[in-house]
Amino acid sequence: MAAVEETVKQVTDLGVEQYKYGFYTDIESDKAPKGLNEDIVRFISAKKNEPKWMLDWRLEAYRRWLIMEEPDWAKVEYPRIDFNDLYYYSAPKKADGPKSLDEVDPELLRTYEKLGIPLKEQAVLAGVQGAKIAVDAVFDSVSVVTTFKEELAKAGVIFCPISEAVHSHPELVKKYLGTVVPVTDNYYATLNSAVFSDGSFVYVPEGVRCPMELSTYFRINEQQTGQFERTLIIAEKGAYVSYLEGCTAPMRDENQLHAAVVELVCMDDAEIKYSTVQNWYPGNAEGIGGIYNFVTKRGDCRGANSKISWTQVETGSAITWKYPSCILRGDNSRGEFYSIAISNGRQQIDSGTKMLHLGRNTSSRIISKGISAGKSSNTYRGLVNAHRKAGGARNYTQCDSLLIGDKCSAHTVPYIESKNASAVFEHEATTSKISDDQMFYCRQRGLDEEEAVALIVNGFCREVLQQLPMEFAVEAQKLVGISLEGSVG
Amino acid sequence: MTTEIRHTPAETAYIEALAAGPRSAGDAWFGAERAAARAQIADGGLPHRRMEAWRWTDLRSLIDDRFPPSEPAGAQQDITSDDVFKSVERWVVAFVDGAYRKDLSDLPDGSGGIELHSLEDVLDAPPGWLRDGLGQAYAQEGEPIVALNTAFVTQGLALRIGAGETPAKPIELRFFNSGSQPQTSLTRFAVVLEEGAALTLLESHTGAADRRYVANTVTEIHVHRNARLQHVRLQDESMAAVHLSNVHVTIEGEADYRGFTLSAGARVARNQVFACLAGEGGNVDVSGAYLLGGRQHCDTALLIDHAVAECTSDELFKCVMDDDARGIFQGKIIVRPDAQKTEGMQMSQGLLLSERAEFDSKPELEIFADDVRCTHGATSGDLDEDMMFYLRSRGIPENEAKGLLIAAFVGEAIEKVSNAGVREILNAYAVNRLNS
Secondary structure, three states: OHHHHHHHHHHHHHHHOOOOOOOOOOEEEEEEEEEEEHHHHHHHHHHHHOHHHHHHHHHHHHHHHHHOOOOOOOOOOOOOOOOOEEOEEEEOOOOOOOOOOOOOOOHHHHHHHHHHHOOOOOOOOOOOOOOOEEEEEOOOOEEEEEOOOHHHHHEEEEEEEEHHHHHHOOHEEEHHHOOOOOOOOOHHHHHHHHOOOEEEEEEEEOEEEOOEEEEEEEOOOOOOOOOOOEEEEEEOOOOOEEEEOOOOOOOOOOEEOOOOOEEEEOOOEEEEEEEEEEEOOOOOOOOOEEEEEEEEEEEEEEOOOEEEEEEEEOOOOOEEEEEEEEEEOOOOEEEEEEEEEEEOOOOOEEEEEEEOOOOOOOEEEEEEEEEEEOOOOOEEEEEEEEOOOOOOOOOEEEEEEOOOOOEEEEEEEEEEEEEOOOOEEEEEEEEEEEEEHHHHHHHHOOHHHHHHHHHHHHHHHHHHOOOOOHHHHHHHHHHHHHEEEEEOO | OOOOOOOHHHHHHHHHHHHHOOOOOOHHHHHHHHHHHHHHHHHHHHOOEEEEHOOOOOHHOOOOOOOOOOOOOOOOOOOOOOOOOOOOOOOEEEEEEEEEEEEEEEEOOOOOOOOEEHHHHOOOOOOHHHHHHOOOHHHHOHHHHHEEEEHHHEEEEEEEHHHOOOOOOOOEEEEEOOOOOOEEEEEEEEEEEOOOEEEEEEEEEOOOOOOOOOEEEEEEEOOOOEEEEEEEEEEEEOOOEEEEEEEEEEEEOOOOOEEEEEEEEOOOOEEEEEEEOOOOOOEEEEEEEEEEEOEEEEEEEEEEEOOOOOOHHEEEEEEOOOOOEEEEEEEEEEEEEOOOOOOEEEEEEEOOOOOOOOOEEEEEEEEEOOOEEEEEEEEEEEEOHHHHHEEEEEOOOOOHHOOOOOOHHHHHOOOOOOOHHHHHHHHHHHHHHHHO
């Protein structure tokens, strides 16, 4: 019964508010002129005081982007984006970079406090005792603060904004940036390569187990501003790191663009666990406003016995276009993808994963739970591929969709390509609604309709929720409840 | 900057045939569709891998020579040796090189409510029931290989079973291609089962060994209320041939369509089935098996459209690939907004017997109604070691054990055929093929 009480309490606690992170922080900001051209790319690069090689890299990407076409194969519909009607750079004004937390603008600190993100090192995440989390807070286009840097440095872990890494560790950035997601990978990744402003850089040296969870918190605050963050995580031989990502944005009538690129590099025996709770503003019930979330995430298991695990809880964004993937290059490497995608209102989600089996005896597991409610559309799109030489490859895929209401839709589009006889692939998918029996059972025990749905949905997602680090699992479970509010009755 | 599209030899041959002017038969009422199809061929040519539905079957590169549309005069050919359904008592309608051959047919005697016309005879003045049924296939899908058929076809058959009638014997459509010259045989069929009628329709597709040709058939089927159609196809074309088949089925309320295809021949085969459940309580079952070896390439593309509520659909495909063969399965189930209480099941399984074989599948669900139960599954792998061990430990030699397992694997799909005589032929055919 404990679980039931918990769910019921969460749902009632949350009250009627639909999106509680929808506030706007009035903070003076430093913006680049609207629009996109080579000068803007130079402007961003100059703002970051970047070396020439970085600027050249950006310009090359920009020139490639100009001749690329926007992809239209995803099952999402939106008016054409005018890329010249956006701000590509916006940063809270400051005299010099803050040396310590005390120097950070108190208005910013209050914002993060409101969001429940601990920026003070002694603070802990609500409801979790004794857990330490290092946070990199990205506000519009820049990282405002990174906590626990020193403690991490003692262990040899580098955790800093990528704009800082370009200066402090150029050899590492040069060596790995763009090697997992090439500059010309796709339209949005190329755009990101040209105009990315900040994001996190993590380097875990050989044999080091990162002593705490690392986390980046993304916040879009300004109007008409796109956020283009870039994250690069490298786990050297035998290293381990768990990384969390969270995101929110104010409620606005306009659509805002978020086009991020995340690259993971995993060497021999290393493991990277990447978790996302995506809670961008989804737009209102009529589909006005909301974030367009066009993200390229890819991990490269370069070494033998390496492992990359993606866990995502997708509840926000007007449009989600996101396929965290694993390239299983090293022998015996393993890729995992656990996903909950919840769409309500008029949200559109087209998300999934790619598992590319290249090495021998590689294995992968995909668990995807899609829940659509309201008038939303929820698509799972995935690829599992075994290369000719990927002897002994193994994949298990399970995609379940749950439909709540008769105005929503759920789609499953898996591609399975096996070029090797000893590769064993299994794929299962189901689509169903919450059965009357389940509802009756819960209602009979005194739960009202909405509580019953939240309970059943939590059960439906349990396999994925279990994969989240504890600190996030609590938040994610609540989110599942909120996102479905108003979807029944 | 625009790049000029360079046509392949095959496309050039088709475009030249277009220039030779429209074919007369059917232009009177089939004309608008035919004109659109001709424009599509002239414009788009053959389907290629940049088209999503053709990503794994690039006909532009797979059809590598000129195969102009056939002239309606089949070669003088003895086709008795290719009689695959010999042991089943049935009527036969024969087509050689894409031309209807009354002399080689064994036509129904008019009993059992069977109405049958050569398409050539009726295309200019079709009976009412045909006018409504034929020619819709292209308008609905705009499919490139249906366009090819629509643009050039003059031969085929219109078949109707009267209300409540059940013919005493199955009817076989028998196709033979001599390949005496490289050409595309085009045939078109309209099959209408009136309310409460029932029929077993067989198809056999064979050809002269190792001859090169393209066979293109389009079959439009309308199964009216309470009617039942069992449709069994055995495709064993020449190993150098290209086989392109399209089946369009409309299933009315409480009606039943059960289709099964055994794909054993052809260098390149593409089977497309478009089934629309248009009346409540309708059922559709589309299943098949592949037995591929050498460099064979076989692709099945299904579209099951649940347009109304309370229908069921079931698909099972068992695909065996040896040597360098490539098997492909693409199945899409659409459940429209009002199609509540739908049940849809789909399973595709690939068995790879060689290191170089390949199996690709794309089982797709597109669901707009909430009270539904749809599942799909796809697997791919080689023979199960435990099963092999079980058989070997009981003294069964390796090859025999392998044969047993493969026959059992394919047999699961063949089980779907309800006519016992036909089922036995298919099973024997599969075992025979596996042993050779």
